[in-house]
Amino acid sequence: KAGVTQTPRYLIKTRGQQVTLSCSPISGHRSVSWYQQTPGQGLQFLFEYFSETQRNKGNFPGRFSGRQFSNSRSEMNVSTLELGDSALYLCASSLVKGSNTGELFFGEGSRLTVL
């Protein structure tokens, strides 16, 4: 069974640009969550999508947005990039059981560097 796939794996942008990251969840998983990982802050929750709807959102500015498609694939977008946005962006998919998300299975991440 294929795991969570994230693209691109590495990218370099300059301040003010925007970036779009993509995530393909494990087949059958309908929940996709996004996390930002930095050395000082650890993993911080960005948002979760389930059945094309944003179900939860973390404390990030509106420059961070996402969406989910009918095939459960998800994208996140960061506009007007700042130096502090440099991080590893991780996508996790899960098999929803009832109203609970269940275990999170992570991809390898997209490492963003903002210059």
Add this chain to the structure above:
Amino acid sequence: QKEVEQDPGPLSVPEGAIVSLNCTYSNSAFQYFMWYRQYSRKGPELLMYTYSSGNKEDGRFTAQVDKSSKYISLFIRDSQPSDSATYLCAPGDTGNQFYFGTGTSLTVIP
């Protein structure tokens, strides 16, 4: 106060040692508890998933949850060099959101 507190280490032990990794949390609503292992430049890999208080064992790994003291532990028996990684605890509530500790860096010396 952070939702989850985890000693960042680094922790260095000899091969074969018993390792104890710990987290504390503040939200009494947390009912689901996960432990992840993350190798350098890789995504986190799920190790253990438990619900409510008690112990869960899987091979050399034992996860322990004490909800009364809001304390989570992961024990690794007979530690191996391949266990060298960062370990992340992640409690969650029923709202489908998990809160991650900053991780403890472990090195097992052959």
